Amino acid sequence: MKDAPISDRHALETLGRRLARHRLNRNLTQAALAEEAGVSKPTVQRIEAGHSSQTSNLVRILRALGLLGNLDGLVPEPGVSPMQQIESHGKPRQRASTPKSNDEAEPWRWGDES
Secondary structure, three states: OOOOOOOHHHHHHHHHHHHHHHHHHOOOOHHHHHHHHOOOHHHHHHHHOOOOOOHHHHHHHHHHOOOHHHHHHHOOOOOOOHHHHHHOOOOOOOOOOOOOOOOOOOOOOOOOOO
C-alpha cells in the first residue's frame, strides 16, 4: 500500500520548517543566510514560511546551509532497466513515448486480478 500523497502546501511548509531549523542550528539570521546564499532576506522568509520560490533560490540556500550534497536522497540517480538497454541497444533514452493503444483489449477493472 502506498503512503497517502502529501499536498504541495504541506511539502513546502515542511521543507521551510526544516530549512529554518538548519539555519538556526548554524546560528544564522535570515539576513546572514540570505547574504551567504546570494538571495534576498524576503526570499529566505518566503521559503521558510512554506511559500513557493524559484528552484535556483532553493539551490542557493541548500548550498549555503551545506545541504546540497543531500540531493541524492531527494532525487536519486535513476538506473536504466535491463529491458530498456536491450531495446535501445545500450544507448540512453532521450525522450518518452506514448504507449501504443490496443483498441481490442478491454480495460482492467478491480476484481479482475484472478
